[in-house]
Amino acid sequence: MTLSTDRTDRTGRAPAAGARSSAELIAAESGVLAHNYHPLPVVIAGAEGVWMEDVEGRRYLDMLAGYSALNFGHRHPALVEAAHRQLDELTLTSRAFHNDRLAAFAEGLAELTGLDMTLPMNTGVEAVESGIKVARKWAYDVKGVAPDRATIVVAADNFHGRTTTVVGFSTDPVARNGFGPYAPGFRVVPFNDLAAMEAAVDETTAAVLIEPIQGEAGVLIPDDGYLTGVRELTRRAGALFIADEIQSGLGRTGTTLAVDHESVLPDVLLLGKALGGGIVPVSAVVARREVLSVLHPGQHGSTFGGNPLAAAVGGAVIGLLRTGEYQRRAAELGEVLRDGLTALTGQGVVGFRSRGLWAGVDVDPSIGTGREISERLMREGVLVKDTHGSTLRLAPPLTITRGELEWALSRLAAVLAS
Incomplete structure (x- = not known):
């Protein structure tokens, strides 16, 4: 099959007169942006569906999808329509007030995942940080762990984000080195090793936090039965099972969630990326009522978390997945x-x-x-x-x-x- 990637594309547009070339834009970026990324030398100016277009009009098939943030493609009509419609009405109230989109979004996410309550945030790592806070608060209020003694078991080669807390339990030297001192309270065990996990879990364990499939590590898929084993282990230990489905969730693996391949329901799900439809950053902690009920006013928050625009787009994403x-x-x-x-x-x-x-x-x-x-x-x-x-x-x-x-x-x- 031959697919054209030249400039005779969906729009037929030529680069604007006087517009800077890819090389010029890349050079300009290098002088004014922090060098925390090493992107490929291509400058994207437009996209639709699975195709992207650079400033010179060349087309590219997107085989990355924004690390799963674009599960539904670029500018999906239903998602763009939801965003446009909401932009004409209301974009932000902060959580100081209620908004008319948030309840439907939270209800839809709970129904989609089979859980009870939603804590809306913005970025994936915010969901991870929020999940850590919730797990510790649950350990103290519900499980009875002594103050400041709660531990969380994580897997080696994990990728849960790049905040100072999260890189502290990363085993990737590029992500970790040079950013200490690191937060205590985490125990790292090999991924896909139930025996090692069981040895690390004790009466102080608030939660086990894992990616059901490790994406950044190279799409590492555990053995059949591993997720079921994690679920049973945490249940026996009276600890929470937190599944980070920020990359693996929302349709990517052929099921709504990667844990669905083993019919496992964690206590806490961390979602993001595709939840914003590639339009706005949207993330969420979705959990059992007993877990999220430990939070009380003032203990956690986000100015933009659950904003009406995010809730409208996220609700449209949920609608696509319902089908x-x-x-x-x-x-x-x-x-x-x-x-x-x-x-x-x-x-x-x-x-x-x-x-x-x-x-x-x-x-x-x-x-x-x-x-x-x-x-x-x-x-x-x-x-x-x-x-x-x-x-x-x-x-x-x-x-x-x-x-x-x-x-x-x-x-x-x-x-x-x-």
Whole structure:
């Protein structure tokens, strides 16, 4: 299949007269932005669906989807309509007042997840920090842990964000080193190791906090039964099971949540990224009533958390997921992705892990680093991102077609062959 990536695209527009080129904009950024990212050398100016367009009018198939923030593609019509409609009415009140969108959003999220109450926040790491606070407060108020003694068990190779608390229990030296002193109260055990987790859990344990699938680590999928084991272990220990589904949730793996693959219901879910539809930052802690009820006025908050614009867009995202269409698409096209990567194994791919429309692909280091392969794919009209050496992350919008997915795989095959 041949898909055009030249400037004769959906809009037909040419770069504006006098507009700065990609090279000029990249150079300008390097002088005024903190160098906390190393983006690919492409400057995006427009996007729709699964396609992005740079300032020179070249098109690229988006195979990253904003790390799952764009599960429904760029500018999904239903989500854009919800945002436009709300922009004409009300955007922010702060939580000093009620707003007419928040109740429906919270009710919808509770219904979608099978839990009871919602704590709305903005970014993913805010949801993680909020989940940590809630778990500690629950440990003191409900479990009876002595003051300031609560512990939380986490997994090695985790990625829960980059605040000072979170990097303190990261095992990634790039994320962690140079930002201490670190907050106490965390115990790190290997991922996918129930015995090690059980040894770390004791009477002080407030919660076990894990990603059901570790995305930043390279889409690491635990053995069947691991999530069920975590659920049973925490139940026996009288601790909370907190599932960070900020990347894995909301349709990405072929089910609404990654924990659904084992029919597990955690005590606390952390959601974000796709919840904002790629339009506004929206995150949430969704939990059992007994857990979130430990918070009282003044103990936690957010000026923008639960704002009407976020609630309107988040509510529209929930509406899309209620149909089940996107979960089915991720499951069905996930088989196409898996089959395509299986065919490339031994042809430049040395291994991969996939679930739904999400894959970590290990490329033969003799062919190139993940960064080098990403740059070659960019020149072929496909945008991905590397992680940890020679691993690529593939996570296209769930709106991608079979033909577009197969075309992206053919471009990967060509790059590996070259």
